Amino acid sequence: MQFGLFYEHQSPAPFSPERDCHTMQNALNELELADKLGYDYAWLVEHHFLEEYSHSSAPEVFLGALSQRTKRMRLGHGICVMPPAINHPVRVAERIATLDLLSNGRVDWGTGEGGTALELEGFDVNVDEKKDMWREATEQCANMLVMNPYPGYEGKYFSMPTRNIVPKPLQRPHPPLWVACSRRDTILAAARNGMGALVFGFAAPEQAGKWVQEYYDIIKSDECVPIGHSVNANLAIVTALSVNEDEQEAIDRGSQGFKFFGYSLGYYSSFGQTKPGHSEVWEKFLKAESAIADNHGNGGIGTPDQVYEHCQAYADVGVDQIIFVQQTGPANHEHIVDSLTLFADKCMPRLKVGEEERLAKKQAELAPYIEAALARKKRMPELVKDEIEDVVSFGQRKKNEGEYVNFRSDRGGGVAVVADDPLAAVANDPKGPKIV
Secondary structure, three states: OOEEEEEEOOOOOOOOOOHHHHHHHHHHHHHHHHHOOOOEEEEEOOOOOOOOOOOOOOOOHHHHHHHHHOOOOOEEEEEEHHHHHHHOOOHHHHHHHHHHHHHHOOOOEEEOOOHHHHHHHHOOOHHHHHHHHHHHHHHHHHHHHHHEEEOOOEEEOOOEOOOOOOOOOOOOOOOOOEEEEHHHHHHHHHHOOOEEEOOOOOOOOHHHHHHHHHHHHOOOOOOOOOOOOOOOEEEEEEEEEEOOOOOHHHHHHHHHHHHHHHHHHHHHHOOOOOOOOOOOOHHHHHHHHHHHOOOOOHEEEEEEHHHHHHHHHHHHOOOOOOEOOOOOOOOOOHHHHHHHHHHHOOOOOHHHHOOHHHHHHHHHHHHHHHHHHHHHHHOOOOOOHOOOOOOOOOHHHHOOOOOOOOOOOOOOOOOOOOOOOHHHHHHHHOOOOOOO
């Protein structure tokens, strides 16, 4: 199976710019090491306004920096929030393509709707319409990445005229598409849309195995109609990671942070009340900590043998990727480095045995189903050149309306701004040079 690392940039209060800087620099160093150790993916969330829980509000910037610190690992948006009021589809397409070029084709494009009151209401997004917003924006963003030009769109949640979105991504037709999933119904929806399922929820291997079976049954059925221009048949699940040769040391290093991760997620999504700028999540967590039960994600806490068995149980039921959460609460950078290194040394080699053969067999088995799924997709018609309306510059529009426009300047600078079309001037001068 494959292994990813998941970052929220958590920052318990009292946080500060200096602490956030330290957290992000540590994350870059950890992921640079992970790239060398053989981890397959880095996943960066996008959240807004969620003090303490997640300060990863601009993952595209962090991933751009990471693209220059790594060589082989995939760089994943886990996820990009798609409602147009938060991220206009054009801006998503431009950022995904640019990151793909910067990383030499290593981007995975995870998508999602957004889920908390702080975030959605902060951008004036109607919670009852966010799923429809996600679908419209994700489908059209995929079209923007592959069509030259994009024909334009008149939709419910955004509209735009014909434009060619540049640059285009290195990966063709576009980077692999994923969607955030937290429940069985969203996992099945991912399969129906031909998308990878990013299962951001802790589940025991037995439950995960049922999801895997249902997911791949749909991928192989007529229900699968890709929302993008490719099918990314993969299911990834999140679990904790804290490895040490001493079991109790692994528990001591990991448990509090993982409890805070679960508490703070629930705080913002389920039971909390927040006064922006006066966050008390960590303070309240400390009071509640003893009452918070462990969960199945803690199976990734223990000795190398224990963690190996935990991961192997997911591999046995067909999970494609485990995404490890480590940077939680007041996580210690040195402990994270130790854990990453020990897992890569003692667990990963055993779990990677036969991985190339597994992937080749899987791809061969799914190829005819994916071909059939792509044939079912209804595609946006391409425009021929004569159908594309010229976009006239503002300066020319003023001239056409009889208003004189002068962009010339007597000042120097080495760059001459051409105010009038030289070709038009030559064409109107019978004594001038011939235009070929």
